[in-house]
Amino acid sequence: MSEDVYPRLKAYEGQAAAVAAVGKDPVNEPMIRHWCEAMGDTHPAYQGPDAVAPPTMLQAWTMGGLSGHTDRSAAYDELFALLDGAGYTSVVATDCEQEYLRPLRPGDRITFDAVIESVSERKTTKLGTGHFVTTRMDVRVAGRLAGTHRFRILKYAPAARKPKETEHRRPRPVINRDNAGFWDGVAAHKLLIQRCGGCRTLRFPWLPGCNGCGSQKWDTVEAGGEGTVYSYVVMHHPRFPAFAPPYAVALIELAEGVRMVSNVVGVPYDKVRIGMPVRLEFQCVEPGLELPVFRVEGEG
Template sequence: MTTYEDFAGREILPLWEGPDPVNVPMIRHWAEAMGDRNPIYRDDAAARATGRPGIVAPASMMQAWTMRGYAATVEGPDAGAAAGARELDALLEKDGYTSVVATDSEFEFHRELVAGDRVSVREVVESISPEKSTALGAGRFVTTVRTYTDQDGEVVAVQRWRLLRFRPKAARAPRPRPAVNRDNAFWFEAAREHRLVIQRCAGCGTLRHPPGPCCPHCGSFDWDAAEASGRGQVYSFVVNHHPRHPAFEYPLIVAVVELDEGTRLVTNLVGVEPGEVEIGMPVVLDWLDADPDLSLPVFRPQSGIAA
């Protein structure tokens, strides 16, 4: 019978070559997304002026070059390509460690990557801890070592990656607290009284949500609040399955509801199955009392639309 100790030193990802070579367009997109203006990631001449052979990739991109992409992730690895990973997952799930959260990552970089490099990665289990008690639930810390190599087999980086695989606590976790500030405090105070209100400009009468300090139409800083009727329709929605938070029940329907008054708000739909939700479906206000200090508006189908 395989134990957790048996996985120490075991390969769970055989050497895998990333689907694309290191290339300048991806480097540029990454640097722009991260707001990194270092010219060695964007300008060949500037990079050469520092003694480099040309544009280099940010060190933080190391993992990106070996990501399989969405389609390959959904389809799964080739048969037998990651048998160790599948066996470990099966053992963890059998023991009830069905949830996962990344806890930390440590990198050791050996050299910078340049355009044309082909990066491969191999992953080996370093250790699996005894069961630990955590705020999320009882779990085990799984530490693996990923070794990144180039087209010549030379090591370019080593990553120590740690996950917590845990058994969710039976008790419902507290719902995440909203960010309450001077602009929206009135809205949450009304919600605690089961009143759905909409901020209204005292200058031009325009309704607005989310709340803000200034009317976007006339620029007035004066406002009051109008009480909403509690009726509306589904403007848009998604059904959230992952990642899971222990405070919520899944599948979780997150919707943008357009109120009869014309403003929209992000909320949850209740009392309806995901497959029954439709754009334009009439909905009515209900209330979720998450705890003594937090009540939130939710919506359910108008009577007769869905069970």
């Protein structure tokens, strides 16, 4: 793979990927309901005759489904073909950014323009070597800009597989600016719960803003460590080399009222039961990896 391809990739910056494309469906209540049920979001603004769509659904109204969009320009396909031809045949979505300018309501008809905003120089990642491609989509209703969605992917050539002795390590948590404080707490043997600086609602997992009042201010409270098994599943398949099934994965309801996914320890997997009282402890599952788990009260 040669760097000679980069000037050709760079030439696609600024080219349109879609012009005045039309969303396949108008903003509608069934899709809003399905989204809210999947996200567990019960905010009243998304219900009733004056409902608005959750802002995070912005991209959903532009998706082409399995059949895709017929009004997409050739530039994006040409760019992908050029990357494939240069050996960057794998793809992974890396991140997205959204900006919301006005609410969307049932009945709104969506149009959107998409542009290839940037193609990075060749980068080397743990996945492999390739180029980051960022696409910007401007979403409109009746000609007025409603929001902007930036979507970034990595087109890459997979790195050589690691030696087998390193493949059986547990996956490491993805730590970013929104959850770094939680993992700092784990390192100090503290289970920290976010508390909204506006409405004071506790929330878990960690989020950059409050689902209830929208405030981006927050502080933390330390969980006392008591909880109960709210629900659980027993994992048999698929088999991951770093894990030894069967094992129980539980949804723990903490005494503070929030819930988190973790493992139950101290009893066999087939003895875990809903309503079982548990207590927090921190367990070193591998060198350099410590996790919060929950031990059945009275065991161990």
